[in-house]
Each structure stands twice: as structure tokens, then as C-alpha cells.
Amino acid sequence: MSAKARPTYSAIAKAAGVSEATVSRVLNNDERVNPERTAAVMKAVEELGYRRHRAATALASGRTGLIAVVIDDDLSVFSDPFWGTVTSGISRVLMENHLQTVLMVTSVNSVDGPVAHYLEGREVDGAIFFQLHKDALVRKLAKQGLPIVITGSPHTDTDLYFVDTDNFGGGYAATKHLMSRGCKKVAIITGDIETTAGHQRLDGYNQVYREFGRVPNKSLIRQGDYSYESGQVQMEHLLAEHPDVDAVFACNDLMALGAIAAIEAAGKSVPDDVAVIGFDDSVSSRTSRPQLSTIRQDITALGEAAAELMIAQLNGEPVESRIMPVELVLRESA
Amino acid sequence: MSAKARPTYSAIAKAAGVSEATVSRVLNNDERVNPERTAAVMKAVEELGYRRHRAATALASGRTGLIAVVIDDDLSVFSDPFWGTVTSGISRVLMENHLQTVLMVTSVNSVDGPVAHYLEGREVDGAIFFQLHKDALVRKLAKQGLPIVITGSPHTDTDLYFVDTDNFGGGYAATKHLMSRGCKKVAIITGDIETTAGHQRLDGYNQVYREFGRVPNKSLIRQGDYSYESGQVQMEHLLAEHPDVDAVFACNDLMALGAIAAIEAAGKSVPDDVAVIGFDDSVSSRTSRPQLSTIRQDITALGEAAAELMIAQLNGEPVESRIMPVELVLRESA
DNA sequence: TATCATTGTGAAATCGGTTTCACGCCTCGG
DNA sequence: CCGAGGCGTGAAACCGATTTCACAATGATA
Numbered sequence: 075m076s077a078k079a080r081p082t083y084s085a086i087a088k089a090a091g092v093s094e095a096t097v098s099r100v101l102n103n104d105e106r107v108n109p110e111r112t113a114a115v116m117k118a119v120e121e122l123g124y125r126r127h128r129a130a131t132a133l134a135s136g137r138t139g140l141i142a143v144v145i146d147d148d149l150s151v152f153s154d155p156f157w158g159t160v161t162s163g164i165s166r167v168l169m170e171n172h173l174q175t176v177l178m179v180t181s182v183n184s185v186d187g188p189v190a191h192y193l194e195g196r197e198v199d200g201a202i203f204f205q206l207h208k209d210a211l212v213r214k215l216a217k218q219g220l221p222i223v224i225t226g227s228p229h230t231d232t233d234l235y236f237v238d239t240d241n242f243g244g245g246y247a248a249t250k251h252l253m254s255r256g257c258k259k260v261a262i263i264t265g266d267i268e269t270t271a272g273h274q275r276l277d278g279y280n281q282v283y284r285e286f287g288r289v290p291n292k293s294l295i296r297q298g299d300y301s302y303e304s305g306q307v308q309m310e311h312l313l314a315e316h317p318d319v320d321a322v323f324a325c326n327d328l329m330a331l332g333a334i335a336a337i338e339a340a341g342k343s344v345p346d347d348v349a350v351i352g353f354d355d356s357v358s359s360r361t362s363r364p365q366l367s368t369i370r371q372d373i374t375a376l377g378e379a380a381a382e383l384m385i386a387q388l389n390g391e392p393v394e395s396r397i398m399p400v401e402l403v404l405r406e407s408a
Numbered sequence: 409m410s411a412k413a414r415p416t417y418s419a420i421a422k423a424a425g426v427s428e429a430t431v432s433r434v435l436n437n438d439e440r441v442n443p444e445r446t447a448a449v450m451k452a453v454e455e456l457g458y459r460r461h462r463a464a465t466a467l468a469s470g471r472t473g474l475i476a477v478v479i480d481d482d483l484s485v486f487s488d489p490f491w492g493t494v495t496s497g498i499s500r501v502l503m504e505n506h507l508q509t510v511l512m513v514t515s516v517n518s519v520d521g522p523v524a525h526y527l528e529g530r531e532v533d534g535a536i537f538f539q540l541h542k543d544a545l546v547r548k549l550a551k552q553g554l555p556i557v558i559t560g561s562p563h564t565d566t567d568l569y570f571v572d573t574d575n576f577g578g579g580y581a582a583t584k585h586l587m588s589r590g591c592k593k594v595a596i597i598t599g600d601i602e603t604t605a606g607h608q609r610l611d612g613y614n615q616v617y618r619e620f621g622r623v624p625n626k627s628l629i630r631q632g633d634y635s636y637e638s639g640q641v642q643m644e645h646l647l648a649e650h651p652d653v654d655a656v657f658a659c660n661d662l663m664a665l666g667a668i669a670a671i672e673a674a675g676k677s678v679p680d681d682v683a684v685i686g687f688d689d690s691v692s693s694r695t696s697r698p699q700l701s702t703i704r705q706d707i708t709a710l711g712e713a714a715a716e717l718m719i720a721q722l723n724g725e726p727v728e729s730r731i732m733p734v735e736l737v738l739r740e741s742a
Numbered sequence: 743t744a745t746c747a748t749t750g751t752g753a754a755a756t757c758g759g760t761t762t763c764a765c766g767c768c769t770c771g772g
Numbered sequence: 773c774c775g776a777g778g779c780g781t782g783a784a785a786c787c788g789a790t791t792t793c794a795c796a797a798t799g800a801t802a
Contacts, residue, residue, distance in 0.1 A: 082788055093752040098790055106750060128531045129472060130788030132463035133757050143511070147496060158492035162481060162513040169522065174531075175511045177477070179496040180503065188503065197462045197508075302695050331695050358692045361636050361665050416758055427782040432760055440780060464758030467787050747800075755792075762785075769778080 081122040089118035101126070141168055141384055142176045142193060142201040156354070156373060157204060160225060163377020164202060171385050173199070184211070193220060200384050205269075209234075221387040225380045227270035235387065237379040237396045241271045244369040244400040245278025248323045248351040251367075251402055253282055257321035257349055261294040263308045263333060265325040275325050275353065294319070298329045305332025313340050320348055321408070327352035327359045330366055334407065349408035364406035371400050415456040423452035435460075475502055475718055476510045476527060476535040490688070490707060491538060494559060497711020498536060505719050507533070527554060534718050539603075543568075555721040559714045561604035569721065571713040571730045575605045578703040578734040579612025582657045582685040585701075585736055587616055591655035591683055595628040597642045597667060599659040609659045609687065628653070632663045639666025647674050654682055655742070661686035661693045664700055668741065683742035698740035705734050 083094040090097070092111050099107050100115040118124070132138045143161055165175040176198055180189050193201055193215055200221035203212055209228060216222050216234060224236040245262075252260045262279045265272040276295070283290045293315055298304035305324055309332065312319050324330035330352030337348050344350055344364055352359055355370035379396050386393045417428040424431070426445050433441050434449040452458075466472045477495055499509040510532055514523050527535055527549055534555035537546055543562055550556050550568060558570035579596075586594045596613045599606040610629070617624045627649055632638035639658055643666065646653050658664035664686030671682050678684055678698055686693055689704035713730050720727045 083790095084788085094789080095752055095754095095791080096750090099751090102790080108750065111751090125525060125529050127467075127788050128529070129463050129466035130757095131790080133461075133467050133759085134788075134790040136757085136790095138463060140510070145496075147500075155489045155492065158489065158495075161492075161511065162479075165511055165513040166481075169512070169514065174526070176474070177495065177499055177509045177511045178503070179499040191459065192508075195459050195462070328691070328695070335695075335697065357662075358695060361662065361692060362696075363669065414758095417760095418758085428759080429761080429782055429784095430780090433781090436760080442780065445781090461758050464787095465760080467789085468758075468760040470760095470787080743802100745801080747798100749796100749798075751794105751796085753792105753794090756790080757788105760786080762783105764783090765781085767779085767781105769776105771776085772774090 080127070081124045082127070085122055086115060086118045086124055089122060090114040136196070138197060138199055139173055140176045140198045141173050141381075142178055142198040143204070144189060144193075144201055145177070145179045145204045146206070147179045147181060155356070159373040160204070160377035160380070163374040164381045165377075167378045167381035167385070171381075173385075190214075194218065196220075199388060202380050202384060221384060223380050223383045223387070225376065227274070235383050235393050235395050237376055237383060237398065239271070239371045239376060240397050240400050241274035242278040242281070244353055244371070245275035245323065245325075246281055247278070247400065247402045248353070248369055249279045249282040251404075252321040252323060252349055252351060252408060253286055255321070255349060255408065259294065259316060259319045260290075260321040260323065261296065261312050261316070261319050262290075263296050263298045263305055263312075263322060263324045263329050265298060265300045265329070267297055272325065279323060291316075298325070300326050300329060302328045302332040305329030306336045307332075309333035309336035310340075313337070313342075321350070322348060323351050323353075325353050327354045327356040327366055327368055330368070330407070331358060331362055334362070334364070334366075345406065345408050351402075351408045355403055359403075359405070367405045367408040368403050369400050370403045372398060414461070415458045416461070419456055420449060420452045420458055423456060424448040470530070472531060472533055473507055474510045474532040475507050475715075476512055476532040477538070478512045478514070478523060478527075478535055479538045480540070481513045481515060489690070493707040494538070494711035494714070497708040498715045499711075501712045501715035501719070505715075507719075524548075528552065530554075533722060536714050536718060555718060557714050557717045557721070559710065561608070569717050569727050569729050571710055571717060571732065573605070573705045573710060574731050574734050575608035576612040576615070577731075578687055578705070579609035579657065579659075580615055581612070581734065581736045582687070582703055583613045583616040585738075586655040586657060586683055586685060586742060587620055589655070589683060589742065593628065593650060593653045594624075594655040594657065595630065595646050595650070595653050596624075597630045597632045597639055597646075597656060597658045597663050599632060599634045599663070601631055606659060613657060625650075632659070634660050634663060636662045636666040639663030640670045641666075643667035643670035644674075647671070647676075655684070656682060657685050657687075659687050661688045661690040661700055661702055664702070664741070665692060665696055668696070668698070668700075679740065679742050685736075685742045689737055693737075693739070701739045701742040702737050703734050704737045706732060 083097045086097050087094045096111060097115055100112050128139055143164060168175050178189055190211055202223045205226050206224055212222060222234060224234055227238045228234050228236055249260060264276050267273055296308040298308050322333050324333050330350050334344050334350055337344055342348055352366045352368040355368045359366035359368045376398050383393055417431045420431050421428045430445055431449055434446050462473055477498060502509050512523055524545055536557045539560050540558055546556060558568055561572045562568050562570055583594060598610050601607055630642040632642050656667050658667050664684050668678050668684055671678055676682055686700050686702040689702045693700035693702045710732050717727055
């Protein structure tokens with residue numbers, strides 16, 4: 075009674091009375107196999123409980139069945155639930171397509187680091203990058219023919235495929251709502267303006283002003299860094315310079331919460347004196363008081379889209395970058 | 409000018425004037441190779457820029473160089489920054505040991521689902537599980553000899569290796585602080601009592617009462633479910649039944665925030681009328697007002713410990729489950 | 743009817759390492 | 773001086789799939 079060893083092609087071929095080559099053809103959906111033999115192989119596969127040996131397939135075919143998800147940890151982005159959620163969307167779609175997700179949390183900036191070696195070594199079939207800051211490595215890999223998808227907009231204009239949130243639309247919707255609400259002096263606390271996302275949200279803000287035939291006062295545009303503290307201090311500056319400011323669009327929820335703290339510390343109330351809108355629809359936007367109005371993005375869908383772009387590339391199908399829609403969620407703060 | 413093809417053993421063997429077997433020995437640190445040949449091989453490896461072909465190694469040796477991290481998505485735990493942080497700790501340590509992290513966000517409860525097939529197929533060298541609810545699959549895999557580490561305590565008493573936060577110690581420290589502060593009527597809002605973690609925190613709470621020679625009133629022990637809302641309603645019940653309750657230990661920050669909302673809604677103040685301590689040291693614990701006193705765990709360290717246990721198992725070294733220390737962080741709420 | 747394509751199939755080579763096995767050489771004990 | 777034992781080494785088998793290539797059978801064409 076030997077332990078049931080894992081069946082291989084050889085066993086299936088024997089059981090089905092065909093050659094191993096035919097087994098391979100059937101299992102890879104080669105059309106040209108006689109239906110009867112196909113059926114025989116399928117039956118044998120079923121009965122023996124055959125399962126592909128990934129390593130053997132990888133060696134012979136060059137396809138590893140693995141997709142890397144590369145996260146730049148210089149930003150410790152992974153402690154942000156945002157990335158966890160994106161990743162789970164990616165993972166789900168990949169798994170449905172019989173691909174596995176290899177997670178690499180690391181500093182990606184080096185064109186010659188361990189990650190670079192790993193990816194260049196063709197140990198994965200493709201790579202999905204998060205939040206790129208330098209794209210030298212990515213360009214290099216792309217040139218070598220490695221399928222790539224970027225989550226978040228690429229740093230520069232480029233021909234790389236990407237999926238991103240509609241940052242412009244979010245900035246536009248938030249600002250438009252504040253204006254339509256009757257606010258006269260709408261400020262913005264931006265995030266890192268170096269990033270495309272940061273810039274696009276600001277562009278949306280400016281666009282609303284333009285449509286209203288106005289130009290925002292330069293000093294209504296304050297640069298934060300996505301932290302609670304920066305929201306707080308920038309709001310303090312705003313209140314000092316513009317005591318009559320009556321609305322703020324903060325480019326993420328954390329800064330919005332900081333801003334609210336500053337507003338209330340100044341003895342004013344939200345939203346009556348100053349309306350506030352954040353961005354992200356994070357958990358704290360629901361638990362804060364007042365509850366925060368914010369821009370919601372379907373984060374899981376973003377991940378799923380990234381995975382779909384990757385799969386399309388692998389299949390040689392036409393691929394197009396995607397911008398995912400956002401939604402204004404109105405709660406108490408605006 | 410052909411593109412420089414990836415060098416293989418054959419190239420190195422030729423360059424170093426030895427056989428492929430010897431190359432393999434050198435690269436796998438086989439002691440018995442003549443130092444001169446070792447040097448020659450190393451030199452050739454260096455000069456040709458050789459890099460191992462993962463699939464070939466996997467096929468021949470059976471070691472894939474991959475460790476699965478399995479996350480039960482029934483709980484959508486991955487949108488909790490906690491798990492992202494743990495994962496990044498795991499990933500870092502594994503990568504240092506030339507192992508890659510394969511992420512599987514999925515429903516693990518089935519002993520016969522795709523995850524089960526994947527893991528049973530030996531496509532990874534080991535698996536790290538998060539937040540187990542049913543351990544049938546894990547036990548089955550362990551029986552098959554797959555190295556396993558559980559992050560969070562296993563469901564039942566077991567011989568499986570695990571790493572966990574000192575839940576008991578956290579519950580103890582929080583409650584002890586509240587008592588020492590002079591609070592007479594310290595309540596607890598527990599999380600899911602079915603989980604080991606939930607139970608252990610409660611045990612810590614009970615232990616303090618015991619040490620003070622007291623027994624907590626049954627109705628001071630309220631069961632929540634880790635959600636903001638549950639913290640809120642349980643606190644309302646507490647205030648109704650015990651108008652003189654003067655402290656609450658909530659088993660996570662979210663419930664603590666809900667409790668604070670309920671306390672303030674009842675016209676009482678935190679911490680003067682009722683002191684509150686949470687658990688997790690989440691971001692919102694710092695941004696809430698009043699800032700939340702809480703129990704901090706070193707989450708990255710937890711992940712690193714999990715990875716280390718895995719590596720020890722792979723190396724056949726002695727392995728011991730680990731309980732990671734926690735720290736009481738005092739802010740404004742207690 | 744003779745010839746050329748086309749189609750389905752299996753034998754065998756291949757992917758790039760690891761591991762077994764046998765052999766030659768050297769040392770040591772009797 | 774002979775045989776046993778140990779050590780370093782290379783040839784070759786092996787891991788489990790994929791893919792090339794040759795060949796036989798069939799159908800189409802002239």
C-alpha cells in the first residue's frame with residue numbers, strides 16, 4: 075500500500091492509452107485532438123486526480139503562473155488599508171485566472187536591487203506596480219518585454235498601461251459641491267503635489283473655479299503631505315490669513331480630520347462656518363464627529379481592473395489604461 | 409551579435425573547467441569540493457552574471473522558494489491595515505532569506521477549494537495563515553508535512569506553530585491601569601468571544617479583578633463584534649444599567665470610539681466621568697478627540713516572527729511558538 | 743490513378759537544475 | 773604488501789511538463 079503518489083502525464087497517458095504529447099495537447103486545449111481521445115484523457119485526469127506541476131510547466135513553457143505585485147515601502151504604503159484592499163482585488167481576479175500573486179514589499183527605486191534581479195530573471199510572468207516614484211526600473215523591465223501594469227498614474231507621460239482613480243473628477247466633484255452649496259471662499263489642502271494624483275485633484279479644483287469664472291487666490295491653495303498634522307497646520311494658516319474662508323477640500327480624509335480639529339479649535343463649527351470635504355472614504359470618515367463628507371473610490375474595483383489589464387496583456391489582447399470613477403459621499407461635514 | 413542569453417550550469421562548467429555536478433555542489437554550499445575548483449566556479453559565476461533559474465531548481469529539488477500567506481477574506485480582514493502591516497513584515501524577512509511571498513486572499517474554510525488544491529499541490533514550501541476560523545484545512549496540510557505557521561492563536565489547543573500578540577497581557581495591562589487609576593466599576597466590551605484573541609483579552613480583565621480580590625459583575629461584561637456600532641450600543645446598555653460605571657476597556661479601538669460617542673451623547677465626559685482604553689493603537693486612536701489610550705502591539709514584529717518561525721521549520725531547526733509583548737499607550741481617554 | 747496537402751499522433755529532445763552512483767585516488771591498519 | 777574505507781569528482785539519470793519533428797493516414801487535386 076504505497077501512499078498515492080502524485081500522478082504525472084505518464085500515468086494519464088497509460089490510463090488513457092495515448093501518448094504524453096496528446097495528454098499535453100488536451101490539457102492545453104489544442105483543438106486538433108480527436109474528441110474520443112480527448113474524452114479518454116479527461117476521464118483519466120478526473121479519475122487519477124491529476125494536478126499540474128507548476129514547476130515543471132514553468133520550466134518547459136517559460137510561464138511561471140506568477141504575477142508580482144510590487145509595493146514601494148519607502149512610503150510604508152502598505153500599512154494604509156487602501157493598498158491592502160487593492161491587493162485583495164488583484165489577487166481575486168488573478169486567482170480566478172489560475173495565476174498567483176507574489177507580493178514584494180520593498181524599496182523599488184534601485185534599478186539594480188534584488189527586486190530588479192528577481193523581475194528580470196523572469197521568475198514571474200508580469201508585474202503590477204503600486205505608487206511609482208521613479209519609473210526607471212519599470213521602463214527597463216518593459217523594454218525587456220515584461221508585461222507591466224501600474225496602479226496609480228505613471229510619473230511621466232508614457233506608454234505604460236495603468237489604472238487609476240479619477241482624481242481630477244474627485245477634485246472637481248468636491249469643489250463643485252462646495253461652490254454649489256453657496257460657499258464663496260473655497261480653499262484646498264493638497265497632498266504631495268509631486269505625485270500625479272496630487273496634481274490631478276488640484277486640477278479638478280481649479281477647473282471648478284474656472285467654470286465659475288473665477289480664479290482662486292493663490293494663498294487658498296495650501297500644500298500638505300497627507301498627514302493629520304499637515305491638515306491641521308495648513309488649516310491654521312488658512313484661518314489666520316482668511317478669516318472668512320468658508321469651505322475646504324482636503325485631498326485625503328486624514329488631512330480633513332486635521333483641518334476640522336483646527337477649525338473647531340478656532341471656535342468655529344463644521345459645516346456651518348466652514349464646510350469640509352475629504353478624499354478616500356476611509357473608516358475614520360465614518361467614525362469622526364462630525365462625520366466626514368468625502369470622495370469614495372471603489373478600491374477593490376481598482377485592483378480588479380489592474381489584474382484584468384495584466385491578464386489581457388498576457389493573452390495578447392488589446393489593452394487600454396483605465397480611469398475608475400469616483401463618487402461624492404455626503405455626510406455631515408459639507 | 410546575439411542577445412546575451414542567460415548563462416546556465418553548462419556555461420559555468422565549461423568556463424570553470426569542471427562538471428555541472430560540481431557547479432551545483434558549489435552553489436549549494438557542499439563542503440566537499442576542492443577550494444580551488446570552488447574558487448573557479450565562483451569566478452565563472454561572477455563573470456557570466458549567472459542567476460539561478462527558479463523553475464528548474466524547483467523541479468529538480470522540490471523546493472519552490474515560495475511561501476503562501478493565506479488570508480481569510482470572509483472577514484475582509486485585508487482592508488484592516490493590521491494585516492497589511494503584518495504581511496509587510498513577513499515579506500521583508502522572507503525576501504532576506506531568498507523566499508517570495510505568495511498572497512492568497514480567499515475563503516479558506518473549504519478543505520477542498522482551490523486554495524486547498526494549490527497548497528496540497530506543493531506549489532509552495534510552506535504556508536502562513538491569518539486569523540483562522542476553521543482549522544480543518546490547516547490540520548490536513550500539516551499532516552501532509554507542509555510547514556505551517558499561524559498568525560493569531562489557533563482555534564483549538566494544538567501542536568501547530570503560531571505567533572500571537574499577548575492578548576491576555578494587553579487585557580491585563582489595560583484593566584490594571586484603570587483599576588490603579590482609582591476606577592471602581594470597570595466594564596469591558598469584548599470582541600468576538602469565539603476567537604482565542606477575544607477570549608484572552610477577557611481573561612486578562614478577569615485576572616485583574618481576581619488580584620484585587622473582586623469579582624466583576626456579569627453585566628459589566630458586554631459582548632461586541634469589533635465594530636464601531638457595537639461599541640456604541642454596548643456602551644449605551646452599560647450606562648443604562650450602571651449609571652456609575654467609571655471605566656471601560658474596549659477590545660479594539662473602533663469599539664472604544666463608539667463607546668466614547670455613547671458616553672458623550674449621555675452628557676458625560678471622557679476620561680473624567682468614564683475612562684476608556686482601546687486595543688490596537690490604530691491611526692484613529694491618535695486622531696480622535698479625546699485621543700484614545702490603547703494597547704499597542706508591534707505588528708511588523710509579529711509578521712517578522714511568523715516568517716522566522718517558517719524559516720526555522722524549513723531549516724529543520726527547533727521551533728517554538730511566540731507571544732509578542734504589548735505596550736500600554738496612555739493618551740487622553742484614560 | 744498518381745501526387746500533394748492536411749491532419750492527428752507519438753517518439754524523443756528539451757527546459758535547467760539536482761542527485762545518485764560508480765570510479766579512481768589516497769590513507770590507514772593489519 | 774594488500775584490502776578496506778573515505779573522499780572528491782564526473783557521467784548520467786531524473787524532476788514533469790512542452791514542443792519539435794517525422795510519419796502514417798486521410799482527403800483533395802489534377
